[in-house]
Amino acid sequence: MTLAETAYCWTGIAETARWIREGRRSALALVEARLAVIEERDRGLNCFTRIMADRARREAAAIDAAVAAGRDPGPLAGVPFGVKDNYDVAGRVTLAGSIINRALAPAGADAVLIQRLTRAGAVLVGTQNMDELAYGFTTENAHYGATRNPLDTRRSAGGSSGGSGGAVAAGLCDFALGTDTNGSIRIPASFCGVFGLKPTFGRLPRSGTFPFVHDLDHLGLLARDSADLALVYDVVQGHDAGDPACADRPREPVSATLDEWFAGRAALLGGWFDDRADAQGRDAASLIARELGATGTIALPGAERARAAAFVLTAAAGGNLHFAALRTRAGDFDPATRDRLLAGALLPANAVLLAQRYRRAFYEEVMELFQHHDLLIAPATPCSATLLGQQTIQVAGRALPARPNLGLMTQPLSFAGLPIVAVPVRNGAMPIGVQLIAPPWREDIALRAAAHLERSGVVRAVEPAPC
Amino acid sequence: MQVTEEQLRGLARLADIEIAPGHVPGVIRNLEVLLDQAALLADAGLAAEVEPAAVFRP
Numbered sequence: 001m002t003l004a005e006t007a008y009c010w011t012g013i014a015e016t017a018r019w020i021r022e023g024r025r026s027a028l029a030l031v032e033a034r035l036a037v038i039e040e041r042d043r044g045l046n047c048f049t050r051i052m053a054d055r056a057r058r059e060a061a062a063i064d065a066a067v068a069a070g071r072d073p074g075p076l077a078g079v080p081f082g083v084k085d086n087y088d089v090a091g092r093v094t095l096a097g098s099i100i101n102r103a104l105a106p107a108g109a110d111a112v113l114i115q116r117l118t119r120a121g122a123v124l125v126g127t128q129n130m131d132e133l134a135y136g137f138t139t140e141n142a143h144y145g146a147t148r149n150p151l152d153t154r155r156s157a158g159g160s161s162g163g164s165g166g167a168v169a170a171g172l173c174d175f176a177l178g179t180d181t182n183g184s185i186r187i188p189a190s191f192c193g194v195f196g197l198k199p200t201f202g203r204l205p206r207s208g209t210f211p212f213v214h215d216l217d218h219l220g221l222l223a224r225d226s227a228d229l230a231l232v233y234d235v236v237q238g239h240d241a242g243d244p245a246c247a248d249r250p251r252e253p254v255s256a257t258l259d260e261w262f263a264g265r266a267a268l269l270g271g272w273f274d275d276r277a278d279a280q281g282r283d284a285a286s287l288i289a290r291e292l293g294a295t296g297t298i299a300l301p302g303a304e305r306a307r308a309a310a311f312v313l314t315a316a317a318g319g320n321l322h323f324a325a326l327r328t329r330a331g332d333f334d335p336a337t338r339d340r341l342l343a344g345a346l347l348p349a350n351a352v353l354l355a356q357r358y359r360r361a362f363y364e365e366v367m368e369l370f371q372h373h374d375l376l377i378a379p380a381t382p383c384s385a386t387l388l389g390q391q392t393i394q395v396a397g398r399a400l401p402a403r404p405n406l407g408l409m410t411q412p413l414s415f416a417g418l419p420i421v422a423v424p425v426r427n428g429a430m431p432i433g434v435q436l437i438a439p440p441w442r443e444d445i446a447l448r449a450a451a452h453l454e455r456s457g458v459v460r461a462v463e464p465a466p467c
Numbered sequence: 468m469q470v471t472e473e474q475l476r477g478l479a480r481l482a483d484i485e486i487a488p489g490h491v492p493g494v495i496r497n498l499e500v501l502l503d504q505a506a507l508l509a510d511a512g513l514a515a516e517v518e519p520a521a522v523f524r525p
Contacts, residue, residue, distance in 0.1 A: 308505070330490060335493060339494050339497045343500075347501055350505075351502070354513070357513050357518065357519050360518055361513055
């Protein structure tokens with residue numbers, strides 16, 4: 001098999017790793033193929049902030065050596081992946097899309113999730129572009145440039161994990177780790193036509209990542225199908241004491257359950273979610289609701305306030321976290337980030353505490369819905385991928401600023417900490433994502449529903465375009 | 468909610484942070500949006516026993 005053939009041979013992560021474990025493919029050859037594609041395509045996309053070719057070759061060679069010696073290199077043997085630029089990588093400063101972070105010391109160790117993936121045989125190929133400090137939804141970074149959507153390079157890849165979504169969609173890596181505070185995995189998944197998983201708040205340890213909003217930050221991943229998501233998710237699960245918000249729960253692997261058809265009680269979220277979706281998003285969510293046998297449309301009346309509370313908490317927490325830099329280096333922030341952070345730093349404590357208390361009340365409202373339903377369905381974004389530089393989007397007949405409002409449908413749900421899989425529906429010129437929302441700690445339900453939809457042909461990722 | 472430059476300056480003084488003149492319009496615009504969002508919560512009718520949801524595990 002030639003390098004190019006290897007690069008585009010998307011058989012799924014499990015199969016790729018099996019071939020490598022069985023010695024039928026070389027991990028090093030696969031990594032070289034991915035690096036060649038990155039070299040050729042990323043100049044036009046700007047998904048990567050740093051390509052770590054030496055490390056990738058070293059790790060891949062070690063995998064091949066392990067196979068040759070008869071040792072099992074792990075379930076992700078030789079599978080190339082990337083990480084958002086807010087994950088620690090040993091020896092590298094964690095920039096998080098900021099130039100202010102250049103003053104930080106290099107990370108002493110990889111983030112815990114990278115360590116787990118490396119132990120499972122996966123090979124890190126580089127770090128990926130993001131909105132500055134994860135505060136944005138379009139990955140139009142004033143310092144490191146915009147990431148272009150591989151499906152239409154005039155368009156945004158979404159954000160803030162836009163480099164990760166774009167890289168997976170373009171076939172530059174087999175999966176990627178991202179973070180999601182208010183929608184930053186689900187929005188790139190929607191814009192780029194790939195799958196995204198934001199697990200329950202507290203499921204995956206954030207140890208070794210650069211924070212944004214401690215109360216809302218989730219780690220998660222992007223991949224090309226639900227089986228890939230599940231396999232990687234199974235590897236990265238597990239408690240770590242380095243993250244005080246990480247729940248001390250046993251691992252709950254889901255890969256083995258994906259073959260079961262979804263047979264739960266599904267419902268489409270109306271109200272806030274229906275009103276703020278465009279026709280494509282509504283059609284996509286309805287299509288999925290029909291396929292999953294949804295029994296009707298239900299309202300989540302607190303969604304508007306939940307979004308408001310998440311909006312307030314995000315600005316306040318971000319302003320607090322970066323207060324010292326705002327005082328001394330305000331000119332070194334992206335202006336859009338700076339002004340929001342400064343405003344957040346000046347919010348009255350009353351507003352912040354109201355938001356925190358509303359979170360508790362909203363959680364109870366959401367849990368009441370799950371008394372009667374196992375899965376909720378809603379569009380992921382108000383529209384498909386916006387143009388780079390686009391200032392406004394049309395929402396319910398009004399022109400709203402694009403950058404803060406692309407998270408209208410994602411923010412209320414992550415505010416409640418729910419596990420969500422974003423699945424790509426290809427019902428327009430560009431794909432659009434739909435959120436499959438499960439009760440806390442039931443990632444298995446959302447992933448099983450995603451696998452069901454794939455088998456039914458309702459959702460599928462875009463194919464990487466040949467060079 | 469409208470925020471005047473004078474109010475912003477007062478808040479910034481209390482918070483002990485200086486805002487460059489060129490940054491003031493953008494900060495005012497964002498603060499107004501945030502206060503409008505916070506106002507949605509003010510009439511949520513939360514019961515006194517509803518506690519904040521912040522993570523703290525002693």
